[in-house]
Amino acid sequence: MTDRGGPFVVADIGGTTLRIGHVTAGDPVVRGVRRVATEGLARYPDAPVAELQQRVLGQLATELAAYLVRSEAAGSRAVGLSFAGPTTVDGVALAAPTIWGEGGGSVALNAHLGARLGLPVLTVNDITAAAWRYARAEDDAFCLFTVSSGVGSKVFRRGEVLVDDAGFGGELGHWRVDWSGTAPPCDCGGRGHLGGIASGRGILRAVRVAARQRPGEFAGSALAASSAGRPEGITNEAVAGAVRRGDSFAVDVLRAALRPLALAVASVFSSIGIRRYIFIGGFAVAVGQPFVDILGDELTELGCFGLTPPQVRAMLMLGAADDDHSLIGVGRMLAAAGADPRLAAEAAHAYVDRW
Ligand SMILES: [Zn+2]
Structure with missing residues (x-):
């Protein structure tokens, strides 16, 4: 494998906003952040949960694909997605009350988005992603x-x-x-x-x-x-x-x-x-x-x-006064996966198998 330092395209989806940007390993900031309103419950409060899940999935695929063809995202090897809800090691979203409301089945984000984008996708809970921003030493x-x-x-x-x-x-x-x-x-x-x-x-x-x-x-x-x-x-x-x-x-x-x-x-x-x-x-x-x-x-x-x-x-x-914790954190998870497969296997879970 050659350089795995990025760039990586990173996204953070919450109830109101989807943000997409790019990060490079070793660079402490996220760049080129684009924001759009989430196609979920906040915009369509009366829509059924199954429809909102399809809207959100479609929006993620479309917006990420559009971002990946931008020049600053050229050469991206992977996509990191920070998600406002619990997710499994395989990037399956189990629930997302703020995004698509209560109920609805689970959604296999890594699998769906990976197939649409032709790149490995790492989906993690947003707080998990944010925590990665603050990891200091190995034993910390x-x-x-x-x-x-x-x-x-x-x-x-x-x-x-x-x-x-x-x-x-x-x-x-x-x-x-x-x-x-x-x-x-x-x-x-x-x-x-x-x-x-x-x-x-x-x-x-x-x-x-x-x-x-x-x-x-x-x-x-x-x-x-x-x-x-x-x-x-x-x-x-x-x-x-x-x-x-x-x-x-x-x-x-x-x-x-x-x-x-x-x-x-x-x-x-x-x-x-x-x-x-x-x-x-x-x-x-x-x-x-x-x-x-x-x-x-x-x-x-x-x-x-x-x-x-x-x-x-x-x-x-x-913590820092900006709102970039999850974007920077999921970028660090991707960079760590390249730098240390063992760490990736533990922390980014099954992600390393998808390289
Ligand atoms: Zn509660």
Whole structure:
């Protein structure tokens, strides 16, 4: 085999947007990113799931084929696809509630797209792909949390994301942390899940509830001014801005919402001793350093057996402020597959067999 450093065409598909770009091994950025609206549930909310699956598959094949003939993609040896849902080692999508809604059969993305494009395709879960961006040394172990509209989590160790081959694991966002009758809903349909509480959406809901229940404190908050005193007028951007400026009402609500996230970190630490936690996702990044500071307060309060408070705080860090984690990560997976077939077999699963 000759040079396997790329370029690789990489794509990331979520509920609203499909992004396609290209990466070269050793280059820390993704280039030439093209964005189109996903041909899924968000665009066709009344379409049946089977039709949406066909639309999305057709769109992926068409857009990737069009990208592959661009001059900067010339010589691409493989395509990496980061997918917003659980996938198997063979690149079969098991579910994609945000892309095509609940239900529907599984979709063999690697097989379908590989046949259409005439190139090997590596499909991986988007959080798994994102974790690859942050892999440092061979022995490095860390846990990546995505805090955006929901919460995702993955543990990464020795070039491998620790999930079951059938796609189980990495779902602390759907861990139930609130058993009360008033537990907020999660986007999966459950109640009281971490992802419905410690997420951008969950925190916004909690801020609005607190504004109604504690009108005096709300009136004294910067959030009252930005929303003209209407709780339903509060936005995630305003909450993030208020927290950054130390607004005590916003900080209090965020602190309560992050307590179960601290519990999740403590449980991962207590069970397998991971000591690096990286937080990415729109809401965490919008809040910035105060997000990990407040989470650090709660985690210190909770305690991590055997660690001092400074050691506890040192475990938490923010990821990069861009939104390219999954694109860069899936590119690194492809590059690693070329550089080290053993690593590829473990981490990119069956991909190496398809070279
Ligand atoms: Zn859930």
